[in-house]
Amino acid sequence: MSAKPVINYGLDGIYVDESSISKVDGLNGKLWYRGYSIESLADQSNYEEVSYLLLNGKLPSSKEYEEFTKKLKERSDLPKEVIDLIKVMATKSHPMDVMRTATSMLVMYDKDPNNREPTSTLDKIVTLIAKTASIAAATGRFRENKEYIPPDPSLGHSANFLYMLTGKKPNEFESKLIDLMFILHAEHSTNASTFSVLVTASTLADVYSATTSGIGTLKGPLHGGADEAALSMMNAIGDPKNTEKYIEEALEGKQRIMGFGHRIYKTYDPRAKIVRRFLDESLAKEPSDEVKRLLQIALRAEKMMVEKLGATKGIWPNVDFFAGPLYRVLGIDGHLFTPIFVASRMAGWGSHVVEYWGNNKLVRPVEWYVGSLDLPYVPIAQR
């Protein structure tokens, strides 16, 4: 019997590949997409440009940008069968279940779904970016028994998402807020969902199967689902003055405070800092009483958690913590937060698939077996 190996539970600290897509510096709280700091992209770029950058490894020229955005606009409408599917599911299932099913269905419209050439994969991802935003919007409409709104080609990608969801063309500030969320969620190295995408891609399955795997993985509250869970917690707290008592009791009961902690960041998540900055800007624009209340709760929870667990345990706010109040500035329902995350992350997932297929290796880790061996088989009548 050989000696028990070191087991890295949750693949903690295990390198699985080299990548030039994004760098997460968890000790210093920094993030770069293809070498550009998240702050510079959040302040100066837009989601279309960021997606192009992630997928192609460089910022687009004016001509490339025009072609890329044209494709997104042309592809953002949904096929009738997909609209019908969303309509059937939207009032019965969680929007992430709708997103997973509808995204999987998109394979039906691809005449060459198994083509893994980089140009073909990139093209499929552009379609997936375009259509997943519309799936999220249509799901929001049908959940409220409203009609599907076709895309408006005069709008940018994320502003169009908001228009398809609300039926109202967003103003400049609203467009900036939703675009910011799309940029911040576009990529984050080999986290659980990206790894899940790559595990499926490594079998040489098609890109629809790979991204559908990612959607299933993103759904969980320890990962992408934390944004919705954090908002639910703020709503459960209700009155800002209950915040400290609620958190104290939750921690005593060994519960996790959603929107805090991260496997890699042992300091403030730089994306959370950016969301918080834009929330401050939103406050200057007289938001609803609900948003003001949520923000008060969020700031009190942040202060308490940072004092209690920041320096001692390295548990700080992550991107999902302030996302809820910011989405509520835009009137977006909590159930749609994670589907928006999917629509945005499609760019990151797609970039990783293209990169991984450039040097594919089947993912197949090992387990240390601790069960029995050579048990005598007993026929069922004698058991």
Ligand code: ACO
């Ligand atoms: N609230 C309270 N305690 C926490 C939290 C939290 N949010 N996060 C971690 N801890 C504690 C754990 O209870 C554990 O304590 P112990 O050592 O006394 O047992 C310790 O910190 C380490 O926790 P692990 O789960 O082992 O650390 P890991 O690196 O696996 O956790 C994770 C990362 C899963 C994100 C965790 O911090 C968590 O559950 N956070 C809440 C969910 C969340 O916000 N997820 C979104 C992450 S960002 C994203 O995916 C987009």
